[in-house]
Amino acid sequence: MLRNAMMLALVLMPLLVQAQEKEKRTKYNVLFLMCDDLNVDLGCYGHPLVKSPHIDALAKESVTFDHAYCQYPLCSPSRTSMLTGKRPDETRVYDLQLHFRKVLPDVVTLPQYFMGKGYTVSRIGKLYHYGVPSQIGTDGLDDPGSWQSKFNPIGRDKTDESQVFSFEPGKYGGTLSWLAADGDDSEQTDGIAAAYACDWLEKHRDEPFFLGCGFYRPHTPFVSPKKYFEMYPKEELVLPQVPEGHDSRVPKFAVANRKKYEADLTDEDRLNVLQAYYASISFADAQIGIVLNKLKELGLWDKTIVVLTSDHGYHMGEHHLWQKMSVFEKSARVPLLIHHPAFAKDQHAENSIVELLDLYPTLVDGCGYELPAGLSGTSLVPALRDPTKTAKNYAITRVNRGNNAQGFSLRTPQYRYTEWRTREGIERELYDHSRDHDEYVNLANEPNQKGVMEALSLQMNSILQRQTIPPETLKKPKG
Ligand SMILES: [Ca+2]
Numbered sequence: 001m002l003r004n005a006m007m008l009a010l011v012l013m014p015l016l017v018q019a020q021e022k023e024k025r026t027k028y029n030v031l032f033l034m035c036d037d038l039n040v041d042l043g044c045y046g047h048p049l050v051k052s053p054h055i056d057a058l059a060k061e062s063v064t065f066d067h068a069y070c071q072y073p074l075c076s077p078s079r080t081s082m083l084t085g086k087r088p089d090e091t092r093v094y095d096l097q098l099h100f101r102k103v104l105p106d107v108v109t110l111p112q113y114f115m116g117k118g119y120t121v122s123r124i125g126k127l128y129h130y131g132v133p134s135q136i137g138t139d140g141l142d143d144p145g146s147w148q149s150k151f152n153p154i155g156r157d158k159t160d161e162s163q164v165f166s167f168e169p170g171k172y173g174g175t176l177s178w179l180a181a182d183g184d185d186s187e188q189t190d191g192i193a194a195a196y197a198c199d200w201l202e203k204h205r206d207e208p209f210f211l212g213c214g215f216y217r218p219h220t221p222f223v224s225p226k227k228y229f230e231m232y233p234k235e236e237l238v239l240p241q242v243p244e245g246h247d248s249r250v251p252k253f254a255v256a257n258r259k260k261y262e263a264d265l266t267d268e269d270r271l272n273v274l275q276a277y278y279a280s281i282s283f284a285d286a287q288i289g290i291v292l293n294k295l296k297e298l299g300l301w302d303k304t305i306v307v308l309t310s311d312h313g314y315h316m317g318e319h320h321l322w323q324k325m326s327v328f329e330k331s332a333r334v335p336l337l338i339h340h341p342a343f344a345k346d347q348h349a350e351n352s353i354v355e356l357l358d359l360y361p362t363l364v365d366g367c368g369y370e371l372p373a374g375l376s377g378t379s380l381v382p383a384l385r386d387p388t389k390t391a392k393n394y395a396i397t398r399v400n401r402g403n404n405a406q407g408f409s410l411r412t413p414q415y416r417y418t419e420w421r422t423r424e425g426i427e428r429e430l431y432d433h434s435r436d437h438d439e440y441v442n443l444a445n446e447p448n449q450k451g452v453m454e455a456l457s458l459q460m461n462s463i464l465q466r467q468t469i470p471p472e473t474l475k476k477p478k479g
Pocket residue numbers: 036037074075219311312
């Protein structure tokens with residue numbers, strides 16, 4: 001009897017060791033790098049002027065998603081959707097105040113999921129919403145249950161705030177504002193975050209880890225050391241050209257995010273904004289480079305999945321719009337790079353249309369785990385294995401216009417189709433990306449496009465209805 005048991009143990013032991021080895025092998029680390037308000041004005045996305053050498057180098061070792069979109073073009077709704085793997089219609093987070101735990105108290109967030117798998121999970125800087133710059137150095141609207149430890153960097157960009165130029169004096173977060181700063185990178189909030197991330201990686205190099213590192217730039221105020229401004233002489237910058245009579249061809253809600261002062265900007269003002277935004281991108285890129293170089297130096301490159309993305313895109317004058325909160329391409333589209341040690345390198349996933357809420361299932365799948373129930377996204381691992389594959393072919397970006405309208409925008413390989421749902425009915429936009437990448441020719445009133453719009457509307461509604469909670473209806477007006 002004893003002999004038999006010993007024999008059995010001898011037979012089983014190698015299998016057990018093998019299983020443990022496999023478990024060890026599938027435990028890739030995750031380094032989740034976020035920028036705030038970063039659009040695709042990057043070298044690896046073909047921008048002719050912006051210098052982003054470190055992100056471009058990451059692209060050489062990653063799959064770059066050419067068509068990735070946020071679910072809501074504003075910090076908190078977008079980040080909440082991404083980190084819960086649910087659409088804004090499910091989290092009900094559309095503003096910067098409501099915390100998703102009030103609606104979904106028991107939801108398991110992406111970092112929490114990895115905690116449950118025995119990972120060391122930490123946050124540096126902005127992963128969930130933070131008011132920038134007002135809440136830099138605080139926890140912002142954090143979710144304490146998502147992390148075992150955290151660090152809130154704060155640098156001289158915050159203490160030198162009074163030196164920042166703003167078109168609305170005293171307002172730095174929601175208004176175009178900038179400062180060509182004295183001092184060097186390491187004194188800035190993001191420089192402090194990068195240095196802390198390097199120390200953290202060194203300390204936790206031998207444990208499976210999920211490190212979320214959220215940079216604050218290029219969010220306003222566009223503060224970066226002077227040398228980054230000098231990289232962009234204003235005479236080399238190009239302002240976007242907007243066709244005459246633009247607003248007459250779109251529903252008013254499409255451009256309702258435009259601020260009053262923006263109409264008065266001179267070309268000189270616009271060039272200043274471009275210079276400051278690009279400088280902030282190059283500064284953030286340098287901080288990302290510091291963290292990525294440390295990852296390599298520690299020998300963790302082949303053991304770590306690296307994600308680089310942003311919470312939404314950003315307008316630089318297209319459609320006479322600035323900043324965010326539109327569902328046009330420039331505000332809805334985000335950069336998305338995924339380095340997976342076992343999968344494709346230096347390739348663009350051109351055929352997939354993907355969403356930020358796909359990151360949750362992608363990272364779970366990419367680490368070799370079964371997908372949990374309740375996620376609204378799709379694993380992009382098929383496109384990481386073979387970027388020519390279509391992992392998914394649609395994205396929905398949602399935005400509210402107060403209580404007056406709900407915007408729902410569907411991006412497919414050929415079209416952007418937008419519905420502005422109001423109490424009076426639906427106003428529509430249709431853009432054909434096969435001949436109108438800039439979305440300046442609204443086809444919604446063309447009689448021969450009716451069938452196309454009906455099909456796209458059906459497609460969008462069927463995706464939204466598959467969610468666990470259907471979209472809410474507009475509240476009745478008060479009084
Ligand atoms: Ca943001």
